[in-house]
Amino acid sequence: xxxxxxxxxxxxxxxxxxxxxxxxxxxxxxxxxGQLTRPYNELLRTQEQRFADAIQGLAQAMLKHLSEHGGxxxxxxxxxxxxxxxxxxxxxxxxLKPVSPSAGRRGKVA
Numbered sequence: 001x002x003x004x005x006x007x008x009x010x011x012x013x014x015x016x017x018x019x020x021x022x023x024x025x026x027x028x029x030x031x032x033x034g035q036l037t038r039p040y041n042e043l044l045r046t047q048e049q050r051f052a053d054a055i056q057g058l059a060q061a062m063l064k065h066l067s068e069h070g071g072x073x074x075x076x077x078x079x080x081x082x083x084x085x086x087x088x089x090x091x092x093x094x095x096l097k098p099v100s101p102s103a104g105r106r107g108k109v110a
Contacts, residue, residue, distance in 0.1 A: 016029045062078060
């Protein structure tokens with residue numbers, strides 16, 4: 001059997017699954033991670049920019065999701081694992097923008 005070419009994604013999945021995130025945010029994060037596998041495999045196969053763009057968008061959405069749901073430490077682990085993955089397989093680094101926990105959340109204006 002072939003070794004997993006993307007063990008960092010499995011490590012991130014393990015971090016999420018064992019985290020203290022609430023059930024719904026955890027399920028969303030696991031789903032989002034599952035969406036990363038195909039564009040990574042296609043990028044490795046074809047080197048097409050559209051797959052790098054898809055990875056960038058999914059990774060930024062995942063970072064935002066983790067930050068909004070109290071997973072700041074988890075978000076840091078996510079970024080570290082992706083950086084390691086990109087270094088290991090020779091991909092351009094992701095340009096992930098830090099997300100403050102309150103970004104994107106707006107309270108009601110009276």
